[in-house]
Amino acid sequence: MSLKRIMKTAAFVVSLAALSAGTVQAKCASDALPVSLEKPGGFPERALTMVVPYGPAGGSGQVAQAMAQAFTELTGVSVNRDHKPGGSGTVGMTAYMASPADGYSVLEHIDDSASAHALDSGRPNPAEALIPLVVSQITFSQIYIRADETRFTDWNSFVEWVKAQDGKATIANVSKEGSMERVTMKFITDATGMKIQQISFDKGAPRYGALAGGQVDALFEQPGDVRKFLDAGRFKPILTILKERPAAFADVPSIVDAGLDFEPLFRFRGFFVKAGAPEDRVKWLQWAFQKAFCQPSYQEYNERKYMNLIESFRDTAGAKELITATIGQYREVYKAMGLEVK
Amino acid sequence: MDIFTNFINGSVALFSDPINFVIFLGGVIGGMLFGAIPGVSMLTLAAILLPFTAHLSAEQGIMLYSVIYCTGVYGGAITAILFNIPGAPENAATAFDGYPMTQQGKAGKAVGAAVMCSALGGTVSAVIMMIATAPIAEWAISNFGPPEIFALVVFGLAVAASVGAKTLWKGWLSILFGLMLAVVGLDPVGGIARYDFGMPYLLAGVHFIPVILGFFAVSEVLVQAEKKATGAYKAPKLSVDFPSLAELWAHKFAVVRSIVIGFFCGILPGIGATLAAFMGYNEAVRWSKDKLAFGKGKLEGVISSETANNAATGAAMIPLLALGLPGGALTAMMVGVFQMHDMEPGPLVFINSGDLVWVVFAAMFFANVSILLIGFLETKTIVNLLKIPFQFLAPLILLLATVGAYAVRGLTIDVIMMFAAGAAGFFLRRTGYSVAGMVLGLILGKIGEQTFAQAMQMVHYDFGTYLNRPIALILILAAVGTTGTSIFKAMRGPAKVESMPQEQGG
Numbered sequence: 101m102s103l104k105r106i107m108k109t110a111a112f113v114v115s116l117a118a119l120s121a122g123t124v125q126a127k128c129a130s131d132a133l134p135v136s137l138e139k140p141g142g143f144p145e146r147a148l149t150m151v152v153p154y155g156p157a158g159g160s161g162q163v164a165q166a167m168a169q170a171f172t173e174l175t176g177v178s179v180n181r182d183h184k185p186g187g188s189g190t191v192g193m194t195a196y197m198a199s200p201a202d203g204y205s206v207l208e209h210i211d212d213s214a215s216a217h218a219l220d221s222g223r224p225n226p227a228e229a230l231i232p233l234v235v236s237q238i239t240f241s242q243i244y245i246r247a248d249e250t251r252f253t254d255w256n257s258f259v260e261w262v263k264a265q266d267g268k269a270t271i272a273n274v275s276k277e278g279s280m281e282r283v284t285m286k287f288i289t290d291a292t293g294m295k296i297q298q299i300s301f302d303k304g305a306p307r308y309g310a311l312a313g314g315q316v317d318a319l320f321e322q323p324g325d326v327r328k329f330l331d332a333g334r335f336k337p338i339l340t341i342l343k344e345r346p347a348a349f350a351d352v353p354s355i356v357d358a359g360l361d362f363e364p365l366f367r368f369r370g371f372f373v374k375a376g377a378p379e380d381r382v383k384w385l386q387w388a389f390q391k392a393f394c395q396p397s398y399q400e401y402n403e404r405k406y407m408n409l410i411e412s413f414r415d416t417a418g419a420k421e422l423i424t425a426t427i428g429q430y431r432e433v434y435k436a437m438g439l440e441v442k
Numbered sequence: 443m444d445i446f447t448n449f450i451n452g453s454v455a456l457f458s459d460p461i462n463f464v465i466f467l468g469g470v471i472g473g474m475l476f477g478a479i480p481g482v483s484m485l486t487l488a489a490i491l492l493p494f495t496a497h498l499s500a501e502q503g504i505m506l507y508s509v510i511y512c513t514g515v516y517g518g519a520i521t522a523i524l525f526n527i528p529g530a531p532e533n534a535a536t537a538f539d540g541y542p543m544t545q546q547g548k549a550g551k552a553v554g555a556a557v558m559c560s561a562l563g564g565t566v567s568a569v570i571m572m573i574a575t576a577p578i579a580e581w582a583i584s585n586f587g588p589p590e591i592f593a594l595v596v597f598g599l600a601v602a603a604s605v606g607a608k609t610l611w612k613g614w615l616s617i618l619f620g621l622m623l624a625v626v627g628l629d630p631v632g633g634i635a636r637y638d639f640g641m642p643y644l645l646a647g648v649h650f651i652p653v654i655l656g657f658f659a660v661s662e663v664l665v666q667a668e669k670k671a672t673g674a675y676k677a678p679k680l681s682v683d684f685p686s687l688a689e690l691w692a693h694k695f696a697v698v699r700s701i702v703i704g705f706f707c708g709i710l711p712g713i714g715a716t717l718a719a720f721m722g723y724n725e726a727v728r729w730s731k732d733k734l735a736f737g738k739g740k741l742e743g744v745i746s747s748e749t750a751n752n753a754a755t756g757a758a759m760i761p762l763l764a765l766g767l768p769g770g771a772l773t774a775m776m777v778g779v780f781q782m783h784d785m786e787p788g789p790l791v792f793i794n795s796g797d798l799v800w801v802v803f804a805a806m807f808f809a810n811v812s813i814l815l816i817g818f819l820e821t822k823t824i825v826n827l828l829k830i831p832f833q834f835l836a837p838l839i840l841l842l843a844t845v846g847a848y849a850v851r852g853l854t855i856d857v858i859m860m861f862a863a864g865a866a867g868f869f870l871r872r873t874g875y876s877v878a879g880m881v882l883g884l885i886l887g888k889i890g891e892q893t894f895a896q897a898m899q900m901v902h903y904d905f906g907t908y909l910n911r912p913i914a915l916i917l918i919l920a921a922v923g924t925t926g927t928s929i930f931k932a933m934r935g936p937a938k939v940e941s942m943p944q945e946q947g948g
Contacts, residue, residue: 155774156489162778169496184852186646188633191853194642270900276633299588299899300631302892305767305774306588312765313583315900328766328787 128394129413137387140380144204147178150371151199152208153192155185158304159325162405163237163369164208170395175388179206188212188276190223197224201374203381206233206389210369211280214423218430219278220442225427226372231382232419233389235370236398237407241284242352243271243339244319244326246311255338255353258318259292267295271318272307275300280365281320283433284341287362311335322367323349324405341365346409363429370419386416445572449807452800456505456808465502466805469509470812474820476510477517479842483530484514486849488775500783501798505805507776512568512755512809514772515715516560516817519748520824523552527659527839532715532751534654534881535723539736539743541662545676546739549825554684555741556748557817559697563749564810566701567708567756572803576792578757579764582709588896589908591710593917595890598717600921601724602882603928608874610932616876620883621890623648630892631899643855650884652847652860657877659843660864663836665871670832677832684818685741693745696726704750708757715754717889720882722750728924752813756806762787763799 150168154160161183168179184192189212199205213226224230245258252258262269274281285298299316301307304325311319312334319326319335329335337352341364345354355364371389373382392398393413402408414422434441456462476487488510495503518529523540536556543552570578586594599621603613626637627647638644669675690697700722707718726746727736736743761767762776766787780787785795792799830838847860867877897914901907909915 156492156778165492165778182852184646186851186853187628187635187642188645190642191646191851195852268902275631275895276628278633297899297902299896300892301896302630305761309583309761309765309767310587312767313580313585313587315583315587 128399129411130390130394130415133387133391137384140378140384143378143381143384144177146204147180149199149205150179150181150208151192151196151205152181152183153185153189153196154183156181156183159322159405160208160210160369163401166398166401167208167236167371167389167392170392170398171388173395173397174392177388189216193224196374197229199374201376203373203377203385205374206385207372207374208369209372211365211367211426212276214426215278215280215430218427218441219434219439222442225423227420227423227427229375230372231375231377231386232414232416232423233371233373233382233386234393234416235368235414235419235422236389236393236412237367237369237402237405238410238412238414238422239322239324239367239405239407240346240364240410241281241320241322241341241367242337242349243288243341244311244321244329244335244337245317246314247333247336249336251317252338255358258338259294262294262296262317267297269294269318270297270299270316271320272301272310272316273298273320274307275302278430278434278437278439280367283430283437284365285320286437288339288341288360291360291362308335322406323409324407327404327406342410348406348409365429366426368414368422368426370414390415448796448800449572449804451797452802452804453808455501455797455801456804462502462505462801465498465506466509466808469506469805470513470809470816473510473513473809474517474813474816477514477529478520478824479529483518483846484510485772485775487514488772492775492778495779500780500785500795501801503779503783504776504798504802507772507779508759508802508806509809511758511772512564512752512806513813515751515755516556516564516748516813519556519560519744520553522658523556523744524549524825524828525659525835525839526662527843528654531651531654531881531885532719532754533747534658534716534878535719535747536744536751537658538723538747538878539738539740542737542739543741543744544828548683548739549828550683550821551685551689551741552744553821553825554818555690555744557813557821558685558690559700559745559749560752561810561814561817562697562752563701563704564752564755564813565807567705567753568803568807568810569756570705571756571759571806575760576764578709579760579767582761583765583767585913586710588893588900589911589914590917592890592893592897593914593921594710595886595893597917597921597924598721598724598886599883599890600924601728602720602876602879603925610928612873612875613879616870616879617883619875620880620885621887623653623880623884624887624891631895641855643853646851646853647888648859648884649850649856650881650888651850652856653863653884654881655843655847656860656863656865657867657881659839660861661867661871661877663839664864664868666832667836675832677828684821689741690745693742695729696742696746697749699725699729700746700749701753704753705757707750708754709760714758715751716885718754719747719751720878720885722746752810759802759806763791763802 150164152160152164164181168181171179184195189209193213196207209226216223217225252261273285289296301310307319308326308329310316326335337349339358340349340352340354342354343356345352373385402412431441456466472487473484477484488507515532518533519536522528522533522537524544526537526541528534528537540552543549599617603617627645629636635645666675703722703725704718707721708714723743723746726742727733758773762773777787843860844857847856850856870877897908
């Protein structure tokens with residue numbers, strides 16, 4: 101399959117649901133599922149353990165907390181979150197893969213697990229070694245500048261200004277080579293011909309502080325993570341890395357508007373159970389996690405994090421399709437970037 | 443006047459509602475208790491309470507966490523002083539002189555000084571927070587980018603190497619060993635694995651909390667066990683003598699200096715109370731005329747570190763509330779509490795939720811005052827823990843330390859790391875190396891490597907451009923000056939001993 105076709109498939113998978121703010125609230129994705137489902141053989145008789153490969157305060161920690169709360173509200177079953185941060189998710193994944201496949205242990209993970217497998221097939225494939233219970237957050241990225249910036253005010257003037265700096269302009273981004281953020285920035289710089297120095301920040305707060313304090317010229321981020329800065333009028337998006345403009349950012353150009361020809365990559369987060377877990381337990385967990393997505397508390401959380409701007413829900417089949425397409429997309433991108441794909 | 447009125451309104455809202463008052467009291471006592479137990483720190487309590495805050499109002503939830511933060515940082519000083527086991531990394535420097543004071547029968551004085559200085563540092567910090575949160579936060583993020591923070595780290599390491607070990611060379615070797623541990627795991631620029639030896643768990647790096655617990659708690663148990671086996675063990679004498687006001691007044695400059703250092707470290711995201719305590723201690727040694735007495739039970743050592751770490755608490759709330767930038771783990775959890783109530787910390791909080799901010803400010807002020815009141819009451823009883831025979835106390839310490847090491851990330855390798863650090867500490871303490879220097883090298887190494895990489899990217903790998911940043915230049919020159927002076931002193935005479943906290947405390 102050609103690179104272009106893989107990318108188009110991935111983009112199609114992500115944009116199956118129309119880009120429309122607020123559609124989730126009207127009719128929630130898992131409404132069609134039964135209101136209740138009998139526990140198979142009494143499972144679960146005790147609390148579930150949710151392994152989270154990141155710290156409690158970041159995006160993963162927060163979505164794990166919100167989903168655990170919604171799950172408990174729905175089923176009455178407690179969920180103990182076990183945070184195992186480190187190694188860009190590798191530590192948590194390794195620990196989870198060592199746990200028994202009995203359904204009592206579930207995993208929260210993000211698209212990094214797919215890109216890690218794309219780069220090194222020795223790493224677990226989340227669509228095969230794991231069974232996705234639900235993907236509950238899918239979001240896009242944007243480029244931000246300070247709202248009071250005077251050197252440039254929109255995407256076109258930004259690109260012009262960056263080009264004039266001859267590689268001296270800076271943008272705050274995550275550090276990991278091959279990550280969704282770094283790959284997307286490569287797409288952008290290749291498409292525009294601009295040279296910009298990316299400054300590596302692993303944690304969100306110093307990254308946002310760097311833009312707010314004028315240490316860097318721009319910021320690459322997802323809208324939900326900087327919503328407070330947008331609402332406070334401190335940051336301003338100048339480019340939405342999607343092919344169409346979401347209603348909430350109707351005045352911000354998309355990559356098509358900016359004349360950039362590449363398929364956007366997405367950040368997604370979901371919940372998994374180990375392959376090999378008893379089938380009846382998996383079915384019950386699928387029902388519970390997918391149904392929990394539509395709990396009011398979870399929907400409110402997703403809305404607060406701008407996770408309702410594109411359809412965030414994928415059931416098991418949809419999640420597998422998304423992950424498989426993403427792995428193919430990253431693998432082709434890595435090869436094109438000259439990275440060693442194992 | 444507005445500030446005073448707002449403070450009064452916040453205080454009235456805090457104490458007029460009995461539920462608020464109960465939550466406040468629970469936070470004060472819970473923070474002290476969890477802070478005092480090694481390993482199960484205030485972060486453990488905060489993590490346990492996080493889901494329950496959904497059932498509280500936003501004011502109550504944020505206020506609870508703020509109070510836990512203030513009293514938790516103080517609580518860890520008690521076990522640091524009585525048993526050489528810092529309840530939290532913030533209290534590691536307190537053990538250097540606090541524990542020798544306990545061995546000399548001055549536990550009451552040390553705990554009393556910790557109570558008073560924690561309260562003082564925290565209260566002053568809270569007052570500054572109330573007066574100038576927004577301008578200070580803006581100043582900090584505009585003037586302290588990665589180049590300046592890296593320069594601050596270099597300065598901190600230069601000071602630590604000069605004062606932490608038997609000789610300057612051993613001081614630098616200790617720091618370098620800590621720096622070496624800091625580079626284990628993924629590198630902060632390209633995510634390249636280093637020194638993982640094919641073990642995925644080592645990709646997460648060496649965490650400083652298990653290392654601190656090993657160097658301090660485990661090695662102390664081993665040292666005391668050896669003494670017990672050889673008949674050299676002496677149970678520490680009990681005392682509840684508080685320091686006199688004259689004794690504390692004599693250290694007024696140390697207090698002021700530590701407040702400034704602590705506050706400054708607190709407002710920088712990612713730096714926080716641990717570095718504040720070490721820098722407060724190191725500066726006290728550097729400015730003292732009696733450097734040799736540090737590490738052997740000098741009251742000023744306890745005063746400097748405890749004032750600085752509590753001064754960092756109010757300061758750490760500044761970037762959180764004004765800009766929405768959490769500086770450490772506990773303030774990051776506070777962001778979670780805000781979000782549970784459909785709020786985001788940051789500039790809009792002052793506009794949309796001014797009442798909440800002032801309830802939190804008032805609660806932090808009174809939490810620090812409570813340290814003074816409750817601290818003195820509990821000191822009289824808590825020193826009686828020293829009556830517990832060593833054979834019962836030692837297993838309890840090892841058990842708590844093991845739980846604490848595992849609780850950090852839920853990784854067995856952290857427990858192994860703790861015992862390895864304990865064994866290493868047992869031998870290193872006899873040879874004049876500074877385990878404090880190693881811990882500081884580990885903590886600052888991680889911050890330093892990250893900020894160095896960022897700084898170099900920002901100046902396009904041109905060191906000349908780096909030195910054009912005046913604050914960074916001043917700090918680098920201060921580091922060079924400190925190192926040069928100490929080398930000159932070391933070469934001028936026989937190996938100078940400036941302080942040896944490793945002899946007793948770490």
